[in-house]
Amino acid sequence: xxxKGKDLFDLVCRTVGLRETWFFGLRYTVKDTYAxxxxxxxxxxQEVPKDSPITFHFLAKFFPEKVEEELVQEITQHLFFLQVKxxxxxxxxxxxxxxxxxxxxYAVQAKYGDYDPNFxxxxxxxxxxxxxxxxxxxxxxxxxxxxEKITAWYAEHRGIARDEAEMEYLKIAQDLEMYGVSYFSxxxxxxxxxxxxxxxAQGLHIYSPNSKLNPNKxxxxxxxRNISYSEKEFTIRPLDKKKDVFKFYSSQLRVNKLILQLCIxxxxxxxxxxxxxxxxVQQMKAQAKEEKARKKMERQILAREKQMREEAERAKEEMExxxxxxxxxxxxxxxxxxxxxxxxxxLAEKAQIAEEEAKLLAHKAAEAxxxxxxxxxxxxxxxxxxxxxxxxxxxxxxLAVKLVEQSxxxxxxxxxxxxxxxxxxDAERRAKQKLLEITKTTYPLxxxxxxxxxxxxxxEAPDYSYDSASARxxxxxxxxxxxxxxxxxxxxxxCAGLYLDVLMQAGVHGEEQTSAGPTKGAEDRDRxxxxxxxxxxxxxxxxxx
Numbered sequence: 001x002x003x004k005g006k007d008l009f010d011l012v013c014r015t016v017g018l019r020e021t022w023f024f025g026l027r028y029t030v031k032d033t034y035a036x037x038x039x040x041x042x043x044x045x046q047e048v049p050k051d052s053p054i055t056f057h058f059l060a061k062f063f064p065e066k067v068e069e070e071l072v073q074e075i076t077q078h079l080f081f082l083q084v085k086x087x088x089x090x091x092x093x094x095x096x097x098x099x100x101x102x103x104x105x106y107a108v109q110a111k112y113g114d115y116d117p118n119f120x121x122x123x124x125x126x127x128x129x130x131x132x133x134x135x136x137x138x139x140x141x142x143x144x145x146x147x148e149k150i151t152a153w154y155a156e157h158r159g160i161a162r163d164e165a166e167m168e169y170l171k172i173a174q175d176l177e178m179y180g181v182s183y184f185s186x187x188x189x190x191x192x193x194x195x196x197x198x199x200x201a202q203g204l205h206i207y208s209p210n211s212k213l214n215p216n217k218x219x220x221x222x223x224x225r226n227i228s229y230s231e232k233e234f235t236i237r238p239l240d241k242k243k244d245v246f247k248f249y250s251s252q253l254r255v256n257k258l259i260l261q262l263c264i265x266x267x268x269x270x271x272x273x274x275x276x277x278x279x280x281v282q283q284m285k286a287q288a289k290e291e292k293a294r295k296k297m298e299r300q301i302l303a304r305e306k307q308m309r310e311e312a313e314r315a316k317e318e319m320e321x322x323x324x325x326x327x328x329x330x331x332x333x334x335x336x337x338x339x340x341x342x343x344x345x346x347l348a349e350k351a352q353i354a355e356e357e358a359k360l361l362a363h364k365a366a367e368a369x370x371x372x373x374x375x376x377x378x379x380x381x382x383x384x385x386x387x388x389x390x391x392x393x394x395x396x397x398x399l400a401v402k403l404v405e406q407s408x409x410x411x412x413x414x415x416x417x418x419x420x421x422x423x424x425x426d427a428e429r430r431a432k433q434k435l436l437e438i439t440k441t442t443y444p445l446x447x448x449x450x451x452x453x454x455x456x457x458x459x460e461a462p463d464y465s466y467d468s469a470s471a472r473x474x475x476x477x478x479x480x481x482x483x484x485x486x487x488x489x490x491x492x493x494x495c496a497g498l499y500l501d502v503l504m505q506a507g508v509h510g511e512e513q514t515s516a517g518p519t520k521g522a523e524d525r526d527r528x529x530x531x532x533x534x535x536x537x538x539x540x541x542x543x544x545x
Contacts, residue, residue, distance in 0.1 A: 005046070006039035012058050019284055020076045022269065025061035028054070033255060036061060047254075059083055062265050063180030065201045065273065067170040072281070072288040074163050081110070081166040084173045089132055093178045094213060097135045101146075103169055104130035105153030110165035115155045125150065161299055177213040181205070184259055186234075186248040197248065199262045201269065204236065206248075219246070221270040227263050229256050 005026065013021050026037040030047050037056065038046060048054055060083050064070035071077045085107060087093045088100070095103065107130060112120065125147045136146070157165065173179055181200040188195060196207035198215065203224065205215035225239040231253065236246040250256045277285065 002042060004039065004042050005037040008043055008056070009037065009039060016058075016079075017075055018073065018079070020071070020073055023060050023062050023064070023076065024058060024079070026056040027059050027061075028056050030254065033252070033258070035254065035258060036261065061262075062269050063174075063201050064269075067174055068167060070273070071167075071170070072284045074288075074291070077163060077166050077170065081169055084170060084179070088173065088176075089129055091132050091134055093173070093176055095132065095135075095173075095176055097138060099172065099176070100131050100135045101149050102153055103172055104150045105157060106165045106169040106172075108150060108154045109157040109160055110162045110169070113162070114158045115151070120151070122147070159303070161295075163295075181212075182262055183207070183212060184250065184255055185209075186250050188248050195248065197259065199259065199266060201266055203266075204263070206246075217246075221267050224267075227260070227267075229260060232256060234259070 009021070009024075009026055012026070013019075013024070018024065027034050028037060028048050030049070035047065037043065037048070043054075058079075060080055063080075067077070067080065071080060084093070085103075088095050088103065108125065108128070109115075111128075112124075122144065126143065130150060131146060160168070179200075181198045184197045184199070186195050186197045194209050195216075196209055196212065198205040198207055198212070203218060203220035203222075204227075205219070206217040207215050219236055219238070223239050224236060226235075226237040228235050228237075232249050232251065234248050234250065234256065238245070250259065
């Protein structure tokens with residue numbers, strides 16, 4: 001109950017480990033506005049709400065001009081980061097869409113560390129509030145599209161530590177127009193249009209009610225000599241006496257006190273920045289520098305270890321992959337070996353079958369060779385037989401020519417014999433006439449001395465002389481006719497027998513021919529019976545054409 005505001009504030013600072021306490025304060029809400037807990041007064045003596053429990057907000061009351069130079073402790077940077085981030089998301093600080101995406105990427109880097117596509121799958125930012133609602137509604141983009149844009153920037157921040165990412169966030173945020181500005185409604189006089197007063201680390205700024213980005217008039221702390229107020233009236237006296245004094249009015253006394261409190265605090269910090277740092281601040285900066293160096297060394301060591309671990313993991317993954325690959329290759333090799341064994345067995349069976357087929361083909365080849373030799377022998381025999389038959393045909397033709405020549409010679413001889421016979425007949429006839437003439441005169445004498453007739457003389461040398469001494473002239477007509485017929489028959493028999501022998505030899509040759517049409521041997525064979533009939537009957541045989 002007796003605690004002052006400073007006691008409660010110091011407790012909070014010790015709890016969070018904060019040493020840069022001059023930037024912060026405990027804020028509470030009073031009716032339609034807010035107020036900061038005063039350190040020199042007891043808590044319950046101030047206009048704090050009487051509710052139980054009482055709610056205070058530990059927030060940055062004053063903002064540095066350059067965060068990188070003034071914020072020494074890491075906890076200080078973190079608290080500023082959380083507060084500025086909340087003000088941007090709540091649209092208390094205006095931020096363009098492009099800057100909002102970039103700031104969101106640093107916030108993601110500070111929260112999740114380096115981007116890992118294997119771990120940070122699409123949708124991992126679905127539960128995080130990273131962009132102001134005004135930016136989300138300004139463009140017709142889905143959450144996945146915004147996440148894709150943020151992730152693209154997030155991937156570029158690899159290797160940045162959390163405190164570095166938060167510092168980069170604050171360095172971008174401090175350049176925003178509304179960063180660190182506390183706005184209050186004022187009027188320049190009781191009848192003028194309302195204006196806005198902005199109080200920040202740079203000085204005082206006058207804005208139009210509809211524009212908090214570009215001030216109409218600014219009073220930097222270096223150009224202000226004095227600020228005073230009486231009840232509702234504020235007076236700003238410039239350091240340059242030639243410039244006019246600026247006065248404005250506020251409707252609430254509580255707001256006037258808050259404005260004056262902020263003005264005093266920001267001006268004190270402004271003057272403090274331009275002085276040599278106190279020993280406490282120097283110690284803090286040295287410790288912070290050492291801490292940063294130590295953390296940097298630790299990060300470097302961690303980065304090396306991480307790199308070595310990643311390399312080891314990659315080597316392990318590579319070895320595992322190689323092991324799996326070798327296992328797959330071994331499995332494939334075993335399968336290939338089994339297939340090769342099966343193929344070898346199959347090839348052995350095929351080789352055995354091929355060997356049997358080769359033996360069978362060799363046997364068939366041997367049989368074919370024997371058949372070929374037999375056919376060659378048969379062909380040679382056929383050729384020899386053909387040659388012999390041709391030779392026999394030539395001999396038969398020669399024999400036939402000889403026989404024809406002999407036949408012609410016999411025919412000529414027969415013609416000569418026939419001519420001789422005709423001459424003999426003429427001689428016989430003349431002899432008969434002479435004999436008749438003689439018998440007529442000597443008939444009685446012949447009758448007395450008649451005797452049996454003697455055998456006829458050969459036709460080759462007929463003797464028609466008349467021997468008156470023998471007195472044996474008993475020739476008759478029948479005897480002469482018999483003699484002529486025997487001579488003719490002998491001539492015919494001689495020619496027919498010779499021609500029959502020729503036809504018999506030609507018939508033997510014709511029986512050995514195998515041609516389709518009729519041959520000379522066949523024609524001669526057909527004439528054999530005719531020759532035989534002619535020889536049996538004694539009729540003349542016509543010679544072949």
